[in-house]
Amino acid sequence: xxxxxxxxxxxxxxxxxxxxxxxxxxxxxxxxxxxxxxxxxxxxxxxxxxxxxxxxxxxxxxxxxxxxxxxxxxxxxxxxxxxxxxxxxxxxxxxxxxxxxxxxxxxxxxxxxxxxxxxxxxxxxxxxxxxxxxxxxxxxxxxxxxxxxxxxxxxxxxxxxxxxxxxxxxxxxxxxxxxxxxxxxxxxxxxxxxxxxxxxxxxxxxxxxxxxxxxxxxxxxxxxxxxxxxxxxxxxxxxxxxxxxxxxxxxxxxxxxxxxxxxxxxxxxxxxxxxxxxxxxxxxxxxxxxxxxxxxxxxxxxxxxxxxxxxxxxxxxxxxxxxxxxxxxxxxxxxxxxxxxxxxxxxxxxxxxxxxxxxxxxxxxxxxxxxxxxxxxxxxxxxxxxxxxxxxxxxxxxxxxxxxxxxxxxxxxxxxxxxxxxxxxxxxxxxxxxxxxxxxxxxxxxx
Amino acid sequence: xxxxxxxxxxxxxxxxxxxxxxxxxxxxxxxxxxxxxxxxxxxxxxxxxxxxxxxxxxxxxxxxxxxxxxxxxxxxxxxxxxxxxxxxxxxxxxxxxxxxxxxxxxxxxxxxxxxxxxxxxxxxxxxxxxxxxxxxxxxxxxxxxxxxxxxxxxxxxxxxxxxxxxxxxxxxxxxxxxxxxxxxxxxxxxxxxxxxxxxxxxxxxxxxxxxxxxxxxxxxxxxxxxxxxxxxxxxxxxxxxxxxxxxxxxxxxxxxxxxxxxxxxxxxxxxxxxxxxxx
Numbered sequence: 001x002x003x004x005x006x007x008x009x010x011x012x013x014x015x016x017x018x019x020x021x022x023x024x025x026x027x028x029x030x031x032x033x034x035x036x037x038x039x040x041x042x043x044x045x046x047x048x049x050x051x052x053x054x055x056x057x058x059x060x061x062x063x064x065x066x067x068x069x070x071x072x073x074x075x076x077x078x079x080x081x082x083x084x085x086x087x088x089x090x091x092x093x094x095x096x097x098x099x100x101x102x103x104x105x106x107x108x109x110x111x112x113x114x115x116x117x118x119x120x121x122x123x124x125x126x127x128x129x130x131x132x133x134x135x136x137x138x139x140x141x142x143x144x145x146x147x148x149x150x151x152x153x154x155x156x157x158x159x160x161x162x163x164x165x166x167x168x169x170x171x172x173x174x175x176x177x178x179x180x181x182x183x184x185x186x187x188x189x190x191x192x193x194x195x196x197x198x199x200x201x202x203x204x205x206x207x208x209x210x211x212x213x214x215x216x217x218x219x220x221x222x223x224x225x226x227x228x229x230x231x232x233x234x235x236x237x238x239x240x241x242x243x244x245x246x247x248x249x250x251x252x253x254x255x256x257x258x259x260x261x262x263x264x265x266x267x268x269x270x271x272x273x274x275x276x277x278x279x280x281x282x283x284x285x286x287x288x289x290x291x292x293x294x295x296x297x298x299x300x301x302x303x304x305x306x307x308x309x310x311x312x313x314x315x316x317x318x319x320x321x322x323x324x325x326x327x328x329x330x331x332x333x334x335x336x337x338x339x340x341x342x343x344x345x346x347x348x349x350x351x352x353x354x355x356x357x358x359x360x361x362x363x364x365x366x367x368x369x370x371x372x373x374x375x376x377x378x379x380x381x382x383x384x385x386x387x388x389x390x391x392x393x394x395x396x397x398x399x400x401x402x403x404x405x406x407x408x409x410x411x412x413x414x415x416x417x418x419x420x421x422x423x424x425x426x427x428x429x430x431x432x433x434x435x436x437x438x439x440x441x442x443x444x445x446x447x
Numbered sequence: 448x449x450x451x452x453x454x455x456x457x458x459x460x461x462x463x464x465x466x467x468x469x470x471x472x473x474x475x476x477x478x479x480x481x482x483x484x485x486x487x488x489x490x491x492x493x494x495x496x497x498x499x500x501x502x503x504x505x506x507x508x509x510x511x512x513x514x515x516x517x518x519x520x521x522x523x524x525x526x527x528x529x530x531x532x533x534x535x536x537x538x539x540x541x542x543x544x545x546x547x548x549x550x551x552x553x554x555x556x557x558x559x560x561x562x563x564x565x566x567x568x569x570x571x572x573x574x575x576x577x578x579x580x581x582x583x584x585x586x587x588x589x590x591x592x593x594x595x596x597x598x599x600x601x602x603x604x605x606x607x608x609x610x611x612x613x614x615x616x617x618x619x620x621x622x623x624x625x626x627x628x629x630x631x632x633x634x635x636x637x638x639x640x641x642x643x644x645x646x647x648x649x650x651x652x653x654x655x656x657x658x659x660x661x662x663x664x665x666x667x668x669x670x671x672x673x674x675x676x677x678x679x680x681x682x683x684x685x686x687x688x689x690x691x692x693x694x695x696x697x698x699x700x701x702x703x704x705x706x707x708x709x710x711x712x713x714x715x716x717x718x719x720x721x722x723x724x725x726x
Contacts, residue, residue, distance in 0.1 A: 051618075051622055052621070052622075053618050053621065053622070072621070072626070073618075073621040073622045073624075074621060074622075074623075074624040074625060074626065078622065079622065079623075080618075080619065080622040082615045082618065082619060083615075084613060084615050086613065086615035086616050086618065086619035087619075088616060088619075088620075088634055088638075089616075089638065090637045090638055099620075099623050099633075100623035100624050103623060103624040103625055103629060103633075104624055147619075147623070151623075157622075
């Protein structure tokens with residue numbers, strides 16, 4: 001067990017592309033940290049550098065206080081679970097799990113004991129003498145986990161370990177992983193492109209984009225207080241609605257109407273130096289059917305009319321979609337990237353102008369209806385279109401978590417618009433073969 | 448495929464013709480090996496099959512060291528050259544398949560060049576070099592050129608097999624605490640074993656059948672291999688052509704090939720069409 005410190009780590013590939021750009025992150029002993037981001041954001045490269053499978057171009061990596069930059073993977077005392085599981089096909093489950101111990105010249109009886117114990121934990125006992133080819137996807141995944149836990153390493157590294165499972169099994173296994181990590185208390189670095197996994201699993205989540213860390217915080221903190229447009233748009237499903245807005249005469253003018261700004265928000269925006277033009281972000285759950293809002297709550301928000309295109313009733317909640325001319329928000333690089341990541345860019349302009357609202361299932365709004373909706377203005381996010389910075393955060397310093405978890409140095413959370421990595425197109429950005437090949441359906445089970 | 452009777456009979460005829468074309472010389476050699484010298488020489492009333500069957504040719508070739516020693520040489524030289532070729536080729540092929548290093552293209556190009564080189568153009572220089580080095584007419588004198596010609600074949604076949612093995616297995620082995628060498632020996636090599644067997648068979652067949660170098664770089668049965676030895680057979684008198692003995696020896700050295708091919712048919716095809724095969 002150990003803490004892991006990334007100190008200004010960068011990765012430049014031989015062809016000049018920058019995979020990871022000056023990432024600093026302190027991972028506490030026993031912490032479960034998630035690296036999340038769209039494809040090509042450098043999360044897998046970061047993980048591979050921690051594992052020792054990729055060289056570090058610059059910066060310092062410490063595991064348990066020791067600098068390990070030039071140490072081979074075998075000398076780092078880490079265990080890794082790969083997306084493809086990478087089980088040795090010519091070995092039985094038992095030999096797969098005991099391979100590391102065997103290499104470490106552990107006595108045979110100790111290996112047997114540890115493998116049997118891990119197999120019991122993971123319900124793999126009946127399969128110990130099978131070959132991986134004769135196991136189901138879920139069983140293979142558990143063998144891969146077993147191979148990591150028998151070693152009792154300083155840290156677990158997980159590279160999208162669940163993305164090859166079907167949606168239902170993925171949700172189950174997610175819980176298992178979480179439980180296992182809590183029980184073992186081992187430091188775990190977990191890479192995923194799926195924001196749902198990130199939200200549900202981690203003690204802290206590091207959102208990455210173009211090789212830089214955008215924000216490191218607890219899942220709730222990320223959701224409630226996103227440091228910038230990218231984090232705001234990436235976390236949450238369905239994602240945040242963005243629209244152009246102008247700050248005028250103490251009001252926030254948008255296509256939905258003029259939001260009155262209460263004094264505290266106005267002061268915050270003033271202190272943050274908000275310009276005239278801003279981008280307004282509203283979470284789907286900030287909307288409500290106006291009929292269902294109690295009268296005393298109504299002053300906290302704004303009522304408006306919208307023609308509903310589509311409704312989706314999920315039993316416990318109801319999503320309604322309506323279109324609005326949302327303004328020139330799509331010029332912002334971060335929003336462009338989010339749209340690409342979610343596939344909305346291909347869906348055409350109409351999809352971009354769509355607003356999603358999450359309503360109480362009791363709402364009787366139907367498709368095609370000109371419905372009266374209410375939006376809670378207390379949970380607005382206001383972003384600077386130039387830098388993407390969230391202007392609603394007190395002091396403008398993003399990523400200062402209230403939780404006791406160790407905070408990353410403040411600088412790491414700041415968006416880096418001028419970063420050279422911005423030139424790297426996602427298809428150029430070096431990713432491992434597996435990352436490129438991973439299924440596009442990220443949050444299939446999240447709704 | 449719904450074939451008409453006409454099509455079927457057409458195919459059957461074509462197959463039979465092909466098989467006859469290939470098999471008749473072989474059957475002829477077998478037949479000759481069972482004829483006694485008198486019948487072979489007898490002109491005018493020659494028959495395809497022997498009129499009287501005899502094992503004399505076989506007992507004859509095994510009674511002197513003129514054939515048994517070369518047979519031993521063939522086996523020894525073939526096995527040693529194959530073993531060394533496969534070991535070296537697997538390392539080289541691994542490097543070609545997995546690593547990026549300066550001169551990789553040159554290496555591949557040169558090995559291809561060697562495979563293309565007409566052997567005959569190398570015979571004279573090799574002869575002089577080997578005499579100068581004092582390895583003319585020794586096992587090592589044949590093993591070295593055989594390795595040189597076995598390597599390109601091995602590198603090509605094996606690198607295709609190595610490419611089929613997922614990278615991540617090697618990463619997993621490294622994280623599990625293996626040195627690069629251990630990862631190769633314990634994870635990659637076992638998975639490439641089918642490819643290695645295939646390569647070994649192909650290289651061994653090459654060594655076993657090789658004639659030109661074998662006859663040029665040897666002078667006595669100390670190092671002469673079986674195919675070369677055939678050319679030096681004597682008749683029972685200087686006026687007798689040793690057709691029977693040559694045929695018998697030819698049958699003997701063909702048998703291992705036939706067994707090999709029957710046993711490893713799939714593997715050989717896999718090796719020849721490598722790349723389409725999962726390691």
